[in-house]
Amino acid sequence: MRASGAFYATGKRMKSGAIENMPSYEIDFAGSGEGAPVGLDQFDHLGAYKKLGPIYSVEFRGEPWVCIGGLEANTAAWKNPDIWNYHEALKPFREVMGDRHVTQLDGEVHRAKRKQLKPGFGMGAIARWIPAIDGIVRSELERLAGAETSLHSFFMTTLTLANASTLLKTELSEEEVDTFIRFEETFINSTVMSDKDRASFYTDPLFIDDRRIVFDFLKHEIEERLAGKEVNDNFSQVAERTAIEGEAPDMQELVSEAYLLLMAGNGNTSKLLNCGLQHILSDSDWLDVMRRELESYSADSFVEGMKHFPVLKATIAEIERLFPAAPVLSRVVAKPFEFKGFVLDEGTKVLHMQTIAHFLDEVYEEPYRFKPQRWLENDYSKKAQGTFGGSTHICLGINLVRVHMPIVLANILSNYDLAFESAPDIRLNFNYGVPQVADLRGSFRHR
Numbered sequence: 001m002r003a004s005g006a007f008y009a010t011g012k013r014m015k016s017g018a019i020e021n022m023p024s025y026e027i028d029f030a031g032s033g034e035g036a037p038v039g040l041d042q043f044d045h046l047g048a049y050k051k052l053g054p055i056y057s058v059e060f061r062g063e064p065w066v067c068i069g070g071l072e073a074n075t076a077a078w079k080n081p082d083i084w085n086y087h088e089a090l091k092p093f094r095e096v097m098g099d100r101h102v103t104q105l106d107g108e109v110h111r112a113k114r115k116q117l118k119p120g121f122g123m124g125a126i127a128r129w130i131p132a133i134d135g136i137v138r139s140e141l142e143r144l145a146g147a148e149t150s151l152h153s154f155f156m157t158t159l160t161l162a163n164a165s166t167l168l169k170t171e172l173s174e175e176e177v178d179t180f181i182r183f184e185e186t187f188i189n190s191t192v193m194s195d196k197d198r199a200s201f202y203t204d205p206l207f208i209d210d211r212r213i214v215f216d217f218l219k220h221e222i223e224e225r226l227a228g229k230e231v232n233d234n235f236s237q238v239a240e241r242t243a244i245e246g247e248a249p250d251m252q253e254l255v256s257e258a259y260l261l262l263m264a265g266n267g268n269t270s271k272l273l274n275c276g277l278q279h280i281l282s283d284s285d286w287l288d289v290m291r292r293e294l295e296s297y298s299a300d301s302f303v304e305g306m307k308h309f310p311v312l313k314a315t316i317a318e319i320e321r322l323f324p325a326a327p328v329l330s331r332v333v334a335k336p337f338e339f340k341g342f343v344l345d346e347g348t349k350v351l352h353m354q355t356i357a358h359f360l361d362e363v364y365e366e367p368y369r370f371k372p373q374r375w376l377e378n379d380y381s382k383k384a385q386g387t388f389g390g391s392t393h394i395c396l397g398i399n400l401v402r403v404h405m406p407i408v409l410a411n412i413l414s415n416y417d418l419a420f421e422s423a424p425d426i427r428l429n430f431n432y433g434v435p436q437v438a439d440l441r442g443s444f445r446h447r
Contacts, residue, residue, distance in 0.1 A: 019066060022342050025058035045069065045328060045353050055340050058351065061194045066344060067328075069353030071363070074383040076339060077331075077352050078390035082107050085334035086393065089349075092191040092198060096211070097259065098252035102396060106334070111392055119237035120167060120261050123399045126234075127303060129166035130403060134299040136162040137411050141444055148421060151277070151440045155270035156181045159404055160263065167261040169233040170221050176213075183210040184263045192330075218258045219251060235261050265397030268325035269404050274440060276319035276409070279370040281418060286372065290315060294414045302406055309406070314375035316405050320387040322370060324355040329389065354386030416444040 023029075029048045045067065048056060054070040068077070077084075087094070090104040097103075102113045119125050140158040157177055164172050172180070190201045201207060225231060225239065226249065238257050243249060280287055293311045306313045333348040344350065359367045363384050364374065388395035395401075412418065420442040 019057045019064045019348070022066070023052040023056040025052070025056055025067070028052055028056070043328075045351075046356060046359050049353065049356050053340070055342055060349075060351070063349060065349045065351055066342075067351045067353060068339060069356035070360075071357055071381070071383050073339070073352065074354055074357065074386055074390065077354070078383070080337075081391045081393055083333065083335045083337050084393075085332040086110065089330050089332040090191075092193075095198075095202070096187055096190075097256045100250060100253040101256045102260070114392065114396070116241045117238055117257065117260070117396065119241060120234040120257070121396055121399055123402075125237070126167070126399050126403050130303050130407065131299040132166050133162045133403065134407050134411070136165055137407055141411055141416065145416070145444050145446060148441055148443045151274050151442060152270050153181075155273050155408065156185075156266055158408070159266040159269060162404070163262050163266070163400075167234040168221075168258055169231050169235075170262075176217065179210055179213050180263055181266075183207075183214045185267055186210070188267055214259070215255055218255045218262075222249075222251065222254050222258060260396065265395070265400050268397075269401050271325060272319050272323055272401070273405060273408055275323040276315070276405075277412070277418065278440070279319070279322070280315065280409075280413070283370065286315075287413070290413055294410050297410045297414055301410070302403065306406060309410075310376060311372070312406055312409065315372040316402075316409070317375045318370060318372040319405075321358045321364070321385070322368075324358065324387040327355045328353045354389060357384040357386065412444065415447060417447055419443050419445055 025043075025048050029044075029051050043058070048058075048067070049069050054073050055066065055068050058065050058067050084106075086106050087104050093101050093103040100113070102110065102117060105113050137158055140154070140161065144154060160177055160180060161172070164170050186201075186207055190198050190207075193201060222239070225236065230236075235258055238261070239249075239254055242253060242257060280290065290311055293309055296308070301308065328351050331350040331352050333344050333346055333350060336343060336345050338344075357363050361367055363380070365371075382390070388398045388401075420440060422441075
């Protein structure tokens with residue numbers, strides 16, 4: 001085997017000796033000797049990377065895994081997505097959403113599905129709704145002005161209502177909104193559980209009830225459309241591409257698509273906004289710069305992109321860098337390959353630490369500092385930006401985030417001050433799971 005940075009699929013079955021021969025997180029970094037149980041929020045992947053390098057083994061959920069990270073790993077992992085078995089690695093999505101759910105599809109089938117979903121998630125398909133989304137955000141801010149609220153709850157509710165007025169036009173009661181949000185958050189949390197814990201979670205009566213309510217609601221909406229109800233929204237265009245002439249529609253596939261348009265990504269966007277506002281409001285000089293730029297903001301401002309708002313764009317990029325929604329993603333090897341002199345066999349479980357580069361001094365100067373101006377002064381490599389993943393499996397909802405975040409921030413910063421009940425708790429948490437976000441409580445007050 002070569003000791004270079006080569007990363008390639010091999011043409012034959014390799015011996016499974018790589019994990020035993022590579023640096024060990026437990027022995028060579030943590031110094032625990034034995035594979036002591038480690039929880040999702042206890043891994044120090046950044047420290048391990050700096051000491052052990054871009055590939056090492058770790059004991060996780062009672063099994064051996066391989067961790068890869070850094071610029072070379074990102075380039076290699078995204079260059080050839082077919083070396084990964086997403087069907088196995090992302091099976092929680094299949095278990096809940098069905099075997100046609102896009103996230104857990106592989107190869108050409110996955111690429112065809114992404115093409116099928118483009119009328120729903122392409123930037124042009126979303127950008128046409130910018131004025132409508134802006135109107136929902138303005139309305140919700142006005143409705144809650146002066147009242148104390150959970151910011152995360154506010155963002156989740158507002159984004160769900162925005163999607164229900166545009167991408168999947170439907171009427172949601174306050175109770176239904178709450179149910180959809182609760183289901184989304186508990187479901188996503190379950191995707192990082194062990195198989196045993198996840199199986200137990202699926203038997204929880206509240207989860208079962210929420211899932212039934214959510215799926216029945218979407219099925220009813222779809223049945224009305226199949227019966228002739230015409231609606232001008234993104235789902236109608238996606239459903240048209242999903243239909244196969246002469247065959248009965250796959251209801252679970254359509255439910256999965258409708259759910260994606262209504263809910264997917266709302267939680268991550270809410271977390272980014274929650275984290276980002278803490279930093280923006282704690283830097284009065286930068287806040288003044290942002291507000292001066294946003295004086296020209298209107299509902300149509302972002303229809304042609306953010307070229308007139310470079311400061312806001314830089315700020316969002318910095319928020320995404322500091323608080324990636326999924327710092328590490330689980331993968332399963334589909335085809336044997338070599339990376340940094342180690343051959344990983346088919347079936348090897350891998351933790352791809354695609355956001356390690358976000359916190360490396362050699363990539364980003366003062367990486368733990370909130371410094372949006374860095375994006376105005378530098379042009380960073382795409383392989384150094386792992387917030388949304390990369391290649392054909394890049395986050396499907398990336399365009400939604402890139403529309404929702406600037407609209408929400410522009411409306412808040414232009415028109416409101418935010419009074420917190422207690423001082424914001426700004427934290428960075430680099431581990432396997434999602435960022436730890438304090439559930440900030442505060443009130444929006446007219447400026």
